[in-house]
Amino acid sequence: MSHRILIVDDEPNIRTTLSRALDLEGFTVRSAQDAAEALAMQAAFLPDLVLLDLRLPDHDGLWVIRKLQDLSSPPAIVMMSGHGTVDTALEATRLGAIDFLEKPIGGERLMVTVRNALKLDQLDRRMVAVQRGAEQRGGMVGNSGGLLRVLEAVRRAAPTKARVLITGESGVGKELVARAIHETSRRSDAPFLKLNCAAIPETLVESELFGHEKGAFTGAEKRRLGRFEQADGGTLFLDEIGEMPLAVQARLLRVLQEGEFERVGGATTVQVDVRVIAATNRDLRAEVDAGNFREDLFYRLAVIPIEVPPLRERREDIPALAQHLLASSCVANEIETKQWSSDGLDALIEHSWPGNVRELAALIDRLAILTPDSTIRGSDVRAALPGAPKYAGSEIPQEGSLYALLEAVERRIIEDRIARFDGNMTAAARDLGLERSHLYKKVKRLGIARS
DSSP states (O other), X not given: OOOEEEEEOSOHHHHHHHHHHHHHTTOXXXXXXXXXXXXXXXXXXXXXXXXXXXXXXXXXXXXHHHHHHTSSSOOEEEEEESSOOHHHHHHHHHHTOSXXXXXXXXXXXXXXHHXXXXXXXXHHHHHHHHHHHHHHHTSSOOOOHHHHHHHHHHHHHTTSOOOEEEEOOTTSOHHHXXXXXXXXXXXXTSOEEEEETTTSOGXXXXXXXXXXXXXXXXXXXXXXXXXXXXXXXXXXXXXXXXXXXXXXXXXXXXXXHHSEEEOBTOOSEEEOOOEEEEEESSOHHHHHHTXXXXXXXXXHHOSEEEEOXXXXXXXXXXXXXXXXXXXXXXXXXTOOOOEEOHHHHHHHHHSOOTTHHHHHXXXXXXXXXXXOSSEEOHHHHHHHXXXXXXXXXXXXXXXXXXXXXXXXXXXXXXXXXXXXXXXXXXXXXXXXXXXXXXXXXXXXXXXXOOO
């Protein structure tokens, strides 16, 4: 299906000339002579791209841009003008225009601009889709300055060929950032492969990366392709790159410089086209100074550095992230929908989260399954955090239905609270966030002996 282009200009000759040129290139073209007709045509024609004149009889082009940008799915916009100024071009770009064409418009310049605008718009739309998918996976939800800087870096890095080094503490979502870069790049239809350099024995890292020939070492019974060959045309994500042995670092540097290597035990040179994205929770600059990481490799990898902030530095994202993770957990575990109380969210915000988003997601899964009520309160959160007092009684039974298991845990929680407050039911009920009468009913139903 050809792209649809709407030309908005009050000069009939320009509309005719541009329409003919674009039609010859296979585009579907419509035209409008003023702002009102342009907006009506937008609703009926749904163009992919609008070529918009700055000066129109009823409104200027900047007014039209604002109206188009208010749509739920605005088209790509290229401004046109015979009276353009730098200030006008900057304002049009700020409002959402992708490019600015000065009249008279040459045919070659027109086609280059149109194709680039459509390509950039497609990448932007894909980025939006990936960000929504990232939210569904639970790692990039929020509007903090730190997270928005990461997303902007992803948007700028994705369409390029540049290598990216992602840094940040364990559990912040470095792989999620790498996937977002790949999925919004021109390589999105090609493989995305990963290798955790810390999880592979040092003797096998070379074979995992570059493959091996039959008989290369004991146990090499047949030729095996490594990650680089498997990822040809796509992206290879090297997680925990700081753990890579120095000998393997030298071979990796050659691949980055020349795009070629030999399999372990082989003599044939293999050429590949792979974009490498690396990640680490170490200070690679310090590792270079200590002699543990090659300086030349560091500079090759860190063309675009992206630092993902820890969760404690973007606490304002925690409520939205917690709401999303709880809803996802309830669906995944096929349990009733639950919600947070305000003090429950406050308790999450107050925690330091040394394990970052990974720790938060694990805790929320636990709370979703084990909290007996439909509302998760601050007392539930604090009881589940590391260092909290353990439930009275034995460990959770290893057998039984989910209802029976939840009932057993509920009994232990209530027994623990009653004991903690020396049998004071009013204090225990307040700490659990329950009405006292509700607590009495639970004690009776569960057969809990009061001291």
